[in-house]
Amino acid sequence: MSDATFEPPQIAPLEPPSRLLMGPGPSDVHPRVLKAMSTPLIGHLDPAFVAMMTEVQDLLRYTFRTGNRWTIPVSGTGSAAMEAAFANLVEPGDRVAVPSNGYFGDRMAAMVERAGGNVVRVEAPWGEPLSPDAVESVLAEHAPAILAFVHAETSTGALQPDVEQLTRIAREHGALVIADTVTSLGGVELRVDEWGIDVAYSGGQKCLSCPPGASPLTLNDRAMEKVGARSAPVRSWYLDLSLLQNYWGDERSYHHTAPITNIYALREALRLVAEEGLENRWARHRRIAGGLKAGVVAMGLQMLPEDAWWLPSLNAVRVPDGIDAKLVTSTLLSRHGIEISGGFGPLAGRIFRIGCMGHSCSSRNVLALLPALAEALREQGFEVDVKEGLAAAVEAMDE
């Protein structure tokens, strides 16, 4: 092979289009977090970075509402934190109950199997939460070591209510509880300790409005005892908490190079959470997404979830009969630069998924989206009253 074969590619400067991110994630990143990303690096073993790690852990504990010592950012996107939870907790042969009510339950099942565990399913239709009765009966029949559930299902826009009921049932049956809080952490009420959740993981790019790349994970002592008592090593070296504890624990000794800039960003994003106050942030998400919900309903659309499991951070809106959802989302993107998303799996073509997450969760974004959505629907012959929609949204958000 001659050198001439390898000519340098001519690639233009980085100029991505301007977007308003109201899909299932990423959400728009706060300017302060973007600025943090451009901060020059220091080493991952620098005393100043080591001090910063403690700060990030404290901020994560606050945001998870936990006192768990084992609260860290995993060096990857949300799925890495998710796999860290399952790869460490699940030993070969362990039975693990996972939900069937959305895409992320399927992913849980895949990860359990990769870890050598056996999956049992808690059944519920896509778009609905698990019922405590269904959980009870699966746990009674199969006695799994772990019950996993999705607190906020990004694929369906369903919130899991009754978390404390689920964790109580799990405790009664001696099962540990893993909660997927990817689309709830920092935006929707979540109380890890109070609710009795043993392990929770999340991502940066949803309600924290942080670029993905360093992803929250917390485990209580009961969970870490199971990890510590493993007979077979974790099947991933990168995600092995028994090794990571040398870096994120008291020693702060080298395991792998942390994604330094992503830690900077997460720190700044979590500072914004602390400044706003977690309860205020939950309230803002309910209020703004409540405006979105009131607006689409006043425009003649329907929500997929019932109010009891409406998820403020991800609003699943039914696609009216005869409407091509893909055409709507691509029109919003190309004409207005607004990203919303369609459904997939059993909900393909049947829902729009509209995020109200973190920095994207603002009244001005809702008021920008409603007319754009109305226009795209009208072009396909679905008549909507955008004035009613805007009025209803404004009223709900002014509460």
Added chain:
Amino acid sequence: MSDATFEPPQIAPLEPPSRLLMGPGPSDVHPRVLKAMSTPLIGHLDPAFVAMMTEVQDLLRYTFRTGNRWTIPVSGTGSAAMEAAFANLVEPGDRVAVPSNGYFGDRMAAMVERAGGNVVRVEAPWGEPLSPDAVESVLAEHAPAILAFVHAETSTGALQPDVEQLTRIAREHGALVIADTVTSLGGVELRVDEWGIDVAYSGGQKCLSCPPGASPLTLNDRAMEKVGARSAPVRSWYLDLSLLQNYWGDERSYHHTAPITNIYALREALRLVAEEGLENRWARHRRIAGGLKAGVVAMGLQMLPEDAWWLPSLNAVRVPDGIDAKLVTSTLLSRHGIEISGGFGPLAGRIFRIGCMGHSCSSRNVLALLPALAEALREQGFEVDVKEGLAAAVEAMDE
């Protein structure tokens, strides 16, 4: 637990100290790359992002000198790309030959075992490269499915010369070759296709001077055939190339959220490589690190490696007798903000590790380091002639 238990932590604005990064990585990041990191996000399935993925893959191919279709950034730091290589290539029961001549050979062994493989060792002392004879005899005796080697050993400052000899031997014995190019890619001559390397992985934060978080990996068809023919699924869902190919291949369908900002940064860092020209970049690293080497030698210090396996990107300098290496490195950091590193394992206290990587690899950095190092050594009673050191460095760098 009452809400009062969870008061928001008071964390100061992000103001890390100013550093000159000349350790084993991260290296200083070019301002253009820092700026790219602060670019607002677009979605990971946005058509504009999908186009960008192709550009990043082209730039990676150029930098690896490969035509491999399977050339992608893995969503994590260098160790994630490393584990992606081993987790996908190694099937349970596979025999894998790994080197014993540095820390990263040990990490390879750990990852092989996590993947269910059996490790055989090619022996060489820490600080020396593998000899083709040792490789030949291990391959003849054990017939491993894979030979892994470290092209640039970050823990010892040793380059593996004779790469084409190693890959020829491997081919003769029917073994695939995995190369760790973490500390060589973009800084030290590396020709993946011409040299017959089947799989190579790297990190961003070394000679590419990119914040860690999206890490280069390339596999040729022979390697991907082995991945495709696996009977047992890869033990990590996150790193499974058979799933990742849906996202990074022609389909561009969702697997996991890519670390968007890290992809922006990698794109810009690789554009800088393409602008400089890969051969020019290799030459710069040899010239500047040659100045560092000439400088420390003229100051009366000794290099650990012989010239035949000197690694320009990471210079292992022997610690003179009676000198406390930790005191030297901590003095450089606290007094001058310069990060260099000591040795560890068998080389703890015995070497300084001085990086000349990417944007950190400049004459002004070498000329800033030499007097600072000289001063710290002099304070411990080791007399050095800093004038001679600077003169030798300048002469070598002016070549």
